[in-house]
Amino acid sequence: MSMIGLKLRRFFARIFLPGARSAGVDKAPPNSGEEASGRPQSVPIRVALAITFGVIIAVIAAALILALESGRQNTIALAGNLSERIIDTIVDRTRLHLDPARDQSEFLAKLFHDGDIDPQDEAASLSQLRAALAGIPQIAALAVIRTDLKQLRVERHGDNVIMRKIDMRTVPGLDEAFEMARSAGHPVWGELLWSDRLNQPLVNVRTPLRHEGSFLGILLTTVTVAELSRFLADSPAGSDVGAFILLGRNHVLAHAALAHNPQLFKRDKPLPEVSEIGDRVLASIWNPQAGAVPFAGSSKSQIVTVDGTSYVFIYRDIPGYSDQPWVVGRYLPLDELGSEVRRLEFAAWLGLAAVLAAVAGAWLVGYAIGKPILRLARATSAIRTLDLTSARPLAGSRLRELDEAIRAYNALVAVLHWFETYVPRRLVKQLMAQGEQATALVERDVTVLFTDIVDFTSLAERLSASDAATFLNDHFRLLAACVEAEGGTIDKYIGDSLMAFWGAPELQLDHSARACRAASAIAAAIVGDNRRRRALGLPPMRIRIGIHAGPAMVGNIGAPGRINYTIVGDVVNTAQRIEEVAKECMTDDDEAVVLVSDVVYRSARSGSSPLSVGQRVLRGRHEMTNVFRLH
Structure with a gap:
């Protein structure tokens, strides 16, 4: 795996897995209980907006209630004063009409008492x-x-x-x-x-x-x-x-x-x-x-x-x-008498309508803000799982900050689509799931598969550079589908050859069986593709495959400016040498030859009976190696 892949994995870890740190100082994996327990409780933005607007509306409603209650008290006092003035006026009017008669009687009585009037x-x-x-x-x-x-x-x-x-x-x-x-x-x-x-x-x-x-x-x-x-x-x-x-x-x-x-x-x-x-x-x-x-x-x-x-x-x-x-x-x-009260009631209803309108407006604002944020969150969740097929560009927003975030997301999606061209997506997902320790150099039992196209040099001489590139891209697309279907990791493309391995970074106890199934699928895919080529009048393509299993060092290899996640060990060279042996076993009628070592044969426990090629001294080696042919 390239340095780009490592940096991309770290980028994902920092953005989508907040507990992750840079290489060398990382702690527990993102899903560990330690990180989960220290992570603050999250609240949906719509809930946060609803609480915020709710508090504001509650304050406004409280102020409105206080104002209405004060107005109610004042209105009642005014209406009471008005009613009191009405009755006071009637009572005063009544007394004004009757009390002078009494006063006149008292005045006359005083005249009689003083002798000013003699009743006789x-x-x-x-x-x-x-x-x-x-x-x-x-x-x-x-x-x-x-x-x-x-x-x-x-x-x-x-x-x-x-x-x-x-x-x-x-x-x-x-x-x-x-x-x-x-x-x-x-x-x-x-x-x-x-x-x-x-x-x-x-x-x-x-x-x-x-x-x-x-x-x-x-x-x-x-x-x-x-x-x-x-x-x-x-x-x-x-x-x-x-x-x-x-x-x-x-x-x-x-x-x-x-x-x-x-x-x-x-x-x-x-x-x-x-x-x-x-x-x-x-x-x-x-x-x-x-x-x-x-x-x-x-x-x-x-x-x-x-x-x-x-x-x-x-x-x-x-x-x-x-x-x-x-x-x-x-x-x-x-x-x-109740006109003031009715005006107060009208003000109360108007205030209530204003509060309800504020609630509706708050809900609409929260919905308008929350909906694009929710879309952005769901889209970034797809990126978090490297589901770039679902990670599509989003429509912009009228809210400036949200629009900037969406623009950044759309730019990120475009960049990631370029990254996935060069970085094995499945490998990155596995490394993210296992944590930073997955990239440390460790010894692991793995199975390595090498492929090579027969007479590719002469084939390429008859093609233009662009046609040759197209041919290789189509060929490797067939091979990659078969490898990835069995959970393998494509390590590199070397000219017209492909190197893949099983057993790392994910621990696979049946790595040899997976590699053999992938090789059989590749052979079947080549046969099927050749039928298409013959129908088009093109020459058939022939391929050799070598598979070997054994211990290897797995992890980050390279200088700081160029690091690959790869495997190092004799198992790699042995697999390539077994693929070379296929030259001796291949006839003109063979479209695909798959050779495996005896280690792979015993580990795979395939139900079929492979053909023994015999013991061979592989190039650069002194001891004998038992080789078997699957196809």
Whole structure:
């Protein structure tokens, strides 16, 4: 084997077998347990890319989640603040309409207490009440009910104010009312009163009147429910007919419908129920299917669906205006209050889509990078095993680094195809498999085969140089196929001769039998090729083959600039001398003659009975050698 072959083997060992080192300092073979145990665990590049992109995407997703959670919290806070402002506006509007009536009552009560108004002076009292009524337009009536069961009353009647004196002796329950006012000692909002003249219930505040420690009676201040409804509906918070005030859970005290439909009020049922005012949304406020709202602040809230549209109810209980708590609130479409939430949800979906797109993009990038790398790895695996038939050039890549690697691989394949012309591929594979110790000089029992073409010199004289080269190439192609089929190694070509051996570098116990089978195959191949030549009108070719077995030194032989893996020993010369003996045994009818030594004959244990040629003194030797003819 040439120096080129040795360098090529070392090149393969370094590239494809990372544990291998240069000659002389090599350790265990590539497949040894020592190297395998020290080799780092490998990870597919697609897995590495997936992990890398996964970490990046996870960081992006975490940042997105944090941003969305922060946005969600801010959105909920904003929506809660909005809902609180809505209810605060309605409550403030309600108090703005009712509290002045109470304040006016306290002011008048102070005038009675200080003696500025004498309830016995009916004319002065009525005049003072009229003036007070004019200052507070939402008050429907002011009345002083004295302990002597006389009532001094001023009330609105359209644009006019009517003053009346009413005898209350026939009115039941006054004693109880007086006692409650006396014990309270301050203005108290009482239960609703029905007004036959106005045909509607009245919200009223009752204020005890005192002078110099004496209880004088009650100041009654009333506000109509219809006026309260108009005031609420005209406010910014109730302009879309969504504001309401409920007495208890089922009776409507204020609503836009009550401001324009006085027929909804009835003496036997002063306040209509939520299902009776024609507002289907409000009628569903206590629907058991209602869901909770997460962004309504501290107010109570719930969601209902009416005719396919979702509405949010936001409400709050306010005590003090009646013997039952008032429920003040508003409903509005969910789209109005949840617009910020929906924008956040849209951002969340958009972020999720972006993350999924990033995952898909990462997968595609990993696939785009991993696929050519995988092709390159598979192709280099073929080179590692010297399967140059499968090692074909690869298409380039759009990725610069990968394209450079592929270019280098393609150049390597081209070079290796040139190398395999000069280097025995099978020999290199065997040396790589056995490790560097395979090239050390060792003594080994081998079988050597020599071939020679009969009268090649005269044949070559009739051919041009190129035809002679073509002839030899075809001839050696036949011979090489037979040698390699039996696991032999072609050592060299010498003119028209071929030298091959068995038993190294791979240990072959049946090396002689292999050599004999290869020689028989060569003889058969020559006979077959001669039939072709005769058909073409060409002269037949004749060949002599000599085979001998014995010990030899096997390994690297030569100077540093030119080293061959070859065999050295008398067995080589003996094989060549036996091939020369074939000249004496060959007749004109023989196309191939195969002679073997008695050592080969005994080792091969061939089933056939070879013909003994006899004992011969080989050229350059003194002792006799038994020679047998296989063909």
